[in-house]
Amino acid sequence: MNYQQWLADATQRLSQANPNENAKIDALVLLQHATGRSRTQILAFEETQIDEKMSADLTALLARRLKGEPIAYILGEKEFWSLPLNVSVDTLIPRPDTEILVEKALDIALEKLHKKNSLLRILDLGTGTGAIALALTSELTPRCQKQGVQLEIIGVDFMPNAVLLAKSNAVKNQLNAIFLQSHWFEKVTGKFDIIVSNPPYIDQDDVHLSRGDLRFEPRSALVAEEQGYADLRHIIEQAPHYLKENGALLLEHGWQQGAKVRSIFRENLGRQVATVRDYGDNERVTLGFWKNHEIQ
Ligand SMILES: C[S@@+](CC[C@H](N)C(=O)[O-])C[C@H]1O[C@@H](n2cnc3c(N)ncnc32)[C@H](O)[C@@H]1O
Incomplete structure (x- = not known):
């Protein structure tokens, strides 16, 4: 069998098997992964014979x-914010949706840089692969160096293997972030300019948990009590102890959770939400x- 025949059969x-997925792209990506060849090389040499070992x-x-x-678990890698990240079944596969959180956090960080902070501290809670922390590190390191500002980005996760994964991704991308094992804020000290998190926020009875990629991802990364609000609420309630005055908290949540999350923010942080x-x-x-003055 050659590349072309394998691709046709696999597609x-x-x-x-998966009518909603892009079969052609998946087949090509699997062949690229197994052969170590690029898409262009495969398509240009479609007649290449597949030997027995490769076939197995x-x-x-x-x-x-x-x-x-999920393809990302099979390949062991997923790109986020143009950074190649190792992924594993210990945590969520980073989603493009989360880049919105990174964009917003970056805007706020850059404003804070202009105010001539001497140390910019950012905390990423439930860091998983380290996706958010590392995306911010990649963007902010050169800017902070240019402005003579010290940068400290810390990512925490309660899953020891997720912490190891995030550390491996820092090394892989030659980025300087700190990763710790911690139940939310438990092992965290000091105050931060920005706290970001994409915590678990799915209700345990949500039907999506039995569909698509979510079937393979750990519940510990997806599901929260209180119809999905428990971790969001915990982080918002605790954040005032860990934010500098005027420090920002940014949370990703489900598309129907905005109103309730805003109201928890107003009760705990202040009116600017x-x-x-x-x-x-x-x-x-x-x-x-x-x-502080808006809450007291
Ligand atoms: C939705 S995933 C987000 C992963 C990553 N930040 C991302 O955006 O791709 C949530 C992460 O929170 C972590 N987590 C869940 N409960 C936690 C807790 N109590 N303390 C710290 N991390 C927790 C999970 O292990 C998981 O890695």
Whole structure:
């Protein structure tokens, strides 16, 4: 069998098994992964014969995808904010949606830089692969160096393997962030200019948990008590102890959770609260600023 024949067969089987996914792209990505060749090389040399060992590898990879396992887990890697990140079943596969949180946090960080802070401290709660912390580190390190500002970005997760994964991603991308094992703020000390988090926020009875990629991702990364609000609420309630005055908290949440999250923000942080919509016009990130005088 050659590349072209394998691609045709795999595409057909994948489109039958997962009709909502892009079978052609998945087949090509699996072949790229197994051969170590680029898409262009594969398409330019479609007549290349697949040997027995390669054929066995491809059969195993295809079997995993046919069962619905996410491509990112099969490849062990996913790109986020143009950074290649190792992924594992210990945590969530980073989503493009989360780049909105990074964009917003970056805007706020840059404003704070202009105010000539000498130390910019950022905390990422439930860091998983380290996606948010590392995206911010990659953007802010050169800017802070230029302005003579010290940068400290800390990511925490309560899953020891997620912390190891985030550390491996820092090394892989040659980025300087600190990763700690901590139950939310438990091991965190000092105050921060910005706290970000994409915590678990799905209700345990949500039907989406039994569909698509979510079937393979750990519940510990997805589900929260109180119809999905428990971790969001805990983080908002605790944040005032860890934010500098006028420090910002930014949280990703479900598209129907905006109103309630805003009200928890107002009760705990201050009046300056806003929700950012994604490209599909859904409310996905809420942010507020800690104003001590507005709460007292
Ligand atoms: C939705 S995932 C987000 C992962 C990553 N920040 C991202 O955006 O791709 C939530 C993360 O929170 C972590 N987590 C859940 N409960 C936690 C807790 N009590 N303390 C710290 N981290 C927690 C999970 O292990 C998981 O990595």
